[in-house]
Amino acid sequence: VENVRLLDRLSSRKAALGTLYLTATHVIFVENVSETRKETWVLHSQISSIEKQATTATGCPLLIRCKNFQVIQLVIPQERDCHDVYISLIRLARPVKYEELYCFSFNPKLDKEEREQGWKLVDLSEEYNRMGIPNNYWQISDVNRDYGVCDSYPTEVYVPKSATAHIIVGSSKFRSRRRFPALSYYCKDNNASICRSSQPLSGFSARCLEDEQMLQAIRKANPGSDFIYVVDTRPKLNAMANRAAGKGYENEDNYSNIKFQFIGIENIHVMRNSLQKMLEVCELKSPSMSDFLWGLENSGWLKHIKAIMDAGIFIAKAVAEEGVSVLVHCSDGSDRTAQVCSVASLLLDPYYRTMKGFMVLIEKDWVSFGHKFNHRYGNLDGDPKEISPVIDQFIECVWQLMEQFPCAFEFNERFLIHIQHHIYSCQFGNFLCNSQKERRELKIQERTYSLWAHLWKNRCDYLNPLYRSDHSQTQGTLRPQMAPCNFLYKFWSGMYNRFEKGLHPRQSVTDYLMAVKEETQQLEEELEVLGERLANLQKSQLNGNKVKSEQQDQSKQFGLSTSNNSLANTPQEYSNDLKSFPSRSPSQGDEEDSALILTQDNLKSSDPDLSANSDQESGVEDLSCRSPSGGGCLPSEDSGKDSDEAVFLA
Amino acid sequence: MMRSSQPLTGTNGRRCKEDEKLINATLRPGKRGYIIDTRSLNIAQQARAKGGGFEQEAHYPQWRRIHKCIERFNILQESLIKLVEACNDQSHNMDRWLSKLEASNWLTHIKEILTAACLAAQCIDREGASVLVHGTEGTDSTLQVTSLAQIILDPRCRTIHGFESLVVREWLQAGHPFQQRCAQSAYSNSKQKWEAPVFLLFLDCVWQILRQFPCSFEFNEQFLIMLFEHAYASQFGTFLGNNENERSKLKLPQKTMSLWSWVNRSEELSKFQNPLFEANSLVIWPSVAPQSLQLWEGVFLRWNRPSKFLDEAHEEMINIIKYN
Numbered sequence: 001v002e003n004v005r006l007l008d009r010l011s012s013r014k015a016a017l018g019t020l021y022l023t024a025t026h027v028i029f030v031e032n033v034s035e036t037r038k039e040t041w042v043l044h045s046q047i048s049s050i051e052k053q054a055t056t057a058t059g060c061p062l063l064i065r066c067k068n069f070q071v072i073q074l075v076i077p078q079e080r081d082c083h084d085v086y087i088s089l090i091r092l093a094r095p096v097k098y099e100e101l102y103c104f105s106f107n108p109k110l111d112k113e114e115r116e117q118g119w120k121l122v123d124l125s126e127e128y129n130r131m132g133i134p135n136n137y138w139q140i141s142d143v144n145r146d147y148g149v150c151d152s153y154p155t156e157v158y159v160p161k162s163a164t165a166h167i168i169v170g171s172s173k174f175r176s177r178r179r180f181p182a183l184s185y186y187c188k189d190n191n192a193s194i195c196r197s198s199q200p201l202s203g204f205s206a207r208c209l210e211d212e213q214m215l216q217a218i219r220k221a222n223p224g225s226d227f228i229y230v231v232d233t234r235p236k237l238n239a240m241a242n243r244a245a246g247k248g249y250e251n252e253d254n255y256s257n258i259k260f261q262f263i264g265i266e267n268i269h270v271m272r273n274s275l276q277k278m279l280e281v282c283e284l285k286s287p288s289m290s291d292f293l294w295g296l297e298n299s300g301w302l303k304h305i306k307a308i309m310d311a312g313i314f315i316a317k318a319v320a321e322e323g324v325s326v327l328v329h330c331s332d333g334s335d336r337t338a339q340v341c342s343v344a345s346l347l348l349d350p351y352y353r354t355m356k357g358f359m360v361l362i363e364k365d366w367v368s369f370g371h372k373f374n375h376r377y378g379n380l381d382g383d384p385k386e387i388s389p390v391i392d393q394f395i396e397c398v399w400q401l402m403e404q405f406p407c408a409f410e411f412n413e414r415f416l417i418h419i420q421h422h423i424y425s426c427q428f429g430n431f432l433c434n435s436q437k438e439r440r441e442l443k444i445q446e447r448t449y450s451l452w453a454h455l456w457k458n459r460c461d462y463l464n465p466l467y468r469s470d471h472s473q474t475q476g477t478l479r480p481q482m483a484p485c486n487f488l489y490k491f492w493s494g495m496y497n498r499f500e501k502g503l504h505p506r507q508s509v510t511d512y513l514m515a516v517k518e519e520t521q522q523l524e525e526e527l528e529v530l531g532e533r534l535a536n537l538q539k540s541q542l543n544g545n546k547v548k549s550e551q552q553d554q555s556k557q558f559g560l561s562t563s564n565n566s567l568a569n570t571p572q573e574y575s576n577d578l579k580s581f582p583s584r585s586p587s588q589g590d591e592e593d594s595a596l597i598l599t600q601d602n603l604k605s606s607d608p609d610l611s612a613n614s615d616q617e618s619g620v621e622d623l624s625c626r627s628p629s630g631g632g633c634l635p636s637e638d639s640g641k642d643s644d645e646a647v648f649l650a
Numbered sequence: 651m652m653r654s655s656q657p658l659t660g661t662n663g664r665r666c667k668e669d670e671k672l673i674n675a676t677l678r679p680g681k682r683g684y685i686i687d688t689r690s691l692n693i694a695q696q697a698r699a700k701g702g703g704f705e706q707e708a709h710y711p712q713w714r715r716i717h718k719c720i721e722r723f724n725i726l727q728e729s730l731i732k733l734v735e736a737c738n739d740q741s742h743n744m745d746r747w748l749s750k751l752e753a754s755n756w757l758t759h760i761k762e763i764l765t766a767a768c769l770a771a772q773c774i775d776r777e778g779a780s781v782l783v784h785g786t787e788g789t790d791s792t793l794q795v796t797s798l799a800q801i802i803l804d805p806r807c808r809t810i811h812g813f814e815s816l817v818v819r820e821w822l823q824a825g826h827p828f829q830q831r832c833a834q835s836a837y838s839n840s841k842q843k844w845e846a847p848v849f850l851l852f853l854d855c856v857w858q859i860l861r862q863f864p865c866s867f868e869f870n871e872q873f874l875i876m877l878f879e880h881a882y883a884s885q886f887g888t889f890l891g892n893n894e895n896e897r898s899k900l901k902l903p904q905k906t907m908s909l910w911s912w913v914n915r916s917e918e919l920s921k922f923q924n925p926l927f928e929a930n931s932l933v934i935w936p937s938v939a940p941q942s943l944q945l946w947e948g949v950f951l952r953w954n955r956p957s958k959f960l961d962e963a964h965e966e967m968i969n970i971i972k973y974n
Binding site: 282287288289290291292293294296302303404405406407408465466468471472481485486487488490491493497502504506509512513516517519520523570571572574 | 747866934939942943944955960963970973974
């Protein structure tokens with residue numbers, strides 16, 4: 001559709017005119033401006049809702065809201081076209097079969113072996129070995145090898161040595177959806193463990209010998225403690241209500257040596273509504289400070305984040321400080337349980353704070369343990385009441401921790417944002433379906449690519465420059481401040497206002513430090529080369545030989561500032577009632593000018609071939625403006641691309 | 651950009667040819683000017699009853715007047731007190747934190763002040779127009795606007811010496827009444843009539859811009875916190891008194907030491923330098939959206955939260971750059 005306008009949500013002045021394309025997998029808007037032809041790509045999988053708004057004199061507005069919080073406002077001149085686009089998008093954004101998803105047509109031009117290697121990057125059996133299993137207390141069980149015991153669990157589960165197949169099977173019959181207690185994390189320092197399950201089918205008075213034996217087995221697997229905690233992550237009221245439906249929670253009288261604890265994290269419906277309210281605040285045009293703060297508090301979002309974090313802290317404390325094992329469950333054992341177990345693991349074990357370790361953590365507690373990705377994130381069209389930002393909350397907990405402990409994580413904020421993006425994008429096969437069983441039936445690994453390999457390939461973009469593996473923050477358990485701490489939780493504008501670049505700091509500390517570190521590395525390498533050369537020279541002088549001249553790579557540019565200068569040069573919206581301000585400064589020239597490359601005189605290794613051509617107005621080019629999706633790979637996570645980078649699908 | 655106090659037009663709409671000549675002299679040929687009045691139109695109108703007022707369009711035809719209301723006096727002091735109370739609240743309760751923060755209105759004031767400063771800067775940079783800023787006395791909100799506008803526009807004000815000069819020029823010499831405004835701070839039992847955290851709000855706004863442009867300032871957050879502390883209590887004479895006249899009468903230059911003489915010693919200065927600083931010649935435009943403005947934890951949560959991990963991060967940053 002031609003002559004479509006893409007409005008800028010923040011600045012009513014900046015509408016771009018262009019052409020809208022619909023493909024099998026994307027919506028693409030291409031600007032008419034001939035020099036840049038800026039493209040905006042949106043995956044159908046990312047579309048959360050489409051709203052057709054009232055026709056105005058300028059055309060028919062269409063509002064597209066995405067699951068990665070991008071909001072796109074289009075104005076289509078003809079009502080008929082607008083309607084067509086609307087209907088098409090509704091259908092395209094609600095696929096019925098898995099095969100319609102992008103991951104089945106995405107082609108990063110890798111061969112079969114590379115694809116396989118990509119899937120092998122994260123190996124859970126290696127992970128459990130790293131934890132120290134199997135050992136005297138824990139073993140791997142193949143009781144679920146054909147998914148015969150629990151179809152949402154993986155084929156390989158780790159259980160206490162004293163839990164026989166009979167006990168496991170019996171326990172599974174007493175648990176919602178057969179999700180029996182299984183190992184999530186084992187602390188080899190003190191044998192304490194974190195196990196997870198779903199709620200017991202205890203009703204008001206039912207008992208199950210095998211289930212009780214299962215919990216005893218968990219306790220016995222930790223000789224250092226004579227009891228275990230059983231943590232129900234639901235509010236007490238909800239758990240009690242479940243008893244009327246024949247489910248419920250563990251009675252301390254029936255299970256010997258347990259200490260029972262409610263933690264009170266709300267359910268998926270409350271969370272869905274909470275996010276909705278928060279996004280409404282984000283969509284307010286020119287909100288006042290009061291609007292924003294009230295809206296944020298009213299949504300309750302940060303309160304929920306804190307609740308999840310507190311649960312993780314409680315469990316981490318139990319394991320690390322008390323040396324007591326914990327069994328965690330909610331209703332299903334696949335939402336709050338996953339959140340809480342993975343937060344606790346992250347606090348306890350520095351490995352999960354490395355890039356690889358984090359991938360392993362998600363693979364373990366979310367993917368293998370049957371988190372219902374399809375239902376929660378709407379891979380396929382389904383029940384809207386099942387949709388809920390469960391993993392988003394976990395990812396935010398990690399970000400909140402990164403803000404409190406800036407040196408503790410090997411990866412940076414961008415890593416988290418891109419993972420969240422791809423959970424919804426369905427560009428890779430990792431987060432499809434609701435269980436390992438379903439994924440194997442669909443032969444996901446043979447037909448799609450792994451996100452982890454893609455991220456790993458681009459890991460330079462995701463590093464945290466402040467991370468050092470020998471740093472005090474990166475060792476051992478993280479202990480977030482418990483109280484007072486309400487002010488420690490901040491609104492994550494990097495995620496929820498991700499595409500509104502004007503709202504974020506216009507210079508990135510992370511990128512700057514990464515550029516410095518890279519330069520340091522290059523300097524060190526150069527130093528080595530020069531050192532060798534010097535040695536050679538000295539040798540040949542002794543030998544009286546002719547000195548060979550070596551070509552050196554002088555092509556590096558060392559502008560370190562990574563500010564996006566066109567953004568820095570752009571005034572934000574300061575007044576709604578002053579109309580007469582031109583958008584360009586006479587002294588600053590064209591806003592769209594990409595800054596010249598500037599070498600700084602104070603850098604020790606400035607390239608002698610470039611003169612210090614300091615353009616007074618423009619700053620320094622963004623050195624690290626690599627597309628996060630990596631060269632050659634398809635539409636970047638930021639969905640704005642150069643036309644040069646456009647790769648067409650095979 | 652010029653600053654002044656309000657014109658004394660009174661209820662009769664008095665005019666003064668000399669005043670008109672003076673400010674018209676700053677107009678560039680063919681360009682008009684903007685008068686930024688930091689009072690709301692209502693308040694500016696009410697001021698006439700007491701002999702004050704605002705510039706009439708008829709008398710200043712080449713100037714367009716904009717009202718950008720910035721709060722003053724006891725409202726600001728109340729705001730500070732409420733904010734500090736909210737920050738000291740020991741309960742775990744998430745529920746009330748944001749509404750308490752909102753109720754203090756502190757960030758609203760920050761937003762107001764920054765917005766006015768950005769507007770002033772826009773007039774100058776984008777329209778090439780002259781600007782006159784005033785409130786009532788020209789000693790509070792006026793100075794916030796003019797000094798912040800310079801930080802936005804002029805990279806020299808973002809260097810350490812440039813910023814020191816800015817403070818001397820726009821606050822000390824311009825006669826901000828430090829002695830009245832910074833009498834007792836947030837915990838005082840008695841309410842001083844003229845007390846208000848005007849200078850602290852200015853420093854907070856600078857911090858907001860610093861946070862948004864972390865590579866554009868030669869000084870760091872500690873520098874701003876140091877200035878905040880010395881404005882309220884200091885062994886140096888720099889912030890004593892209410893204006894140059896008083897300082898001269900009190901013979902302060904002879905009897906006291908200047909803060910700058912201590913701060914500018916290289917051992918001290920090194921603590922206040924921003925390792926990420928890269929001189930640029932940009933005009934930097936901060937965002938005033940609520941998501942972009944944050945509570946200045948370094949001042950308000952300083953004693954409530956462990957800074958250990960943030961300090962370590964800062965050290966690591968310095969190491970990375972020093973090693974390079």
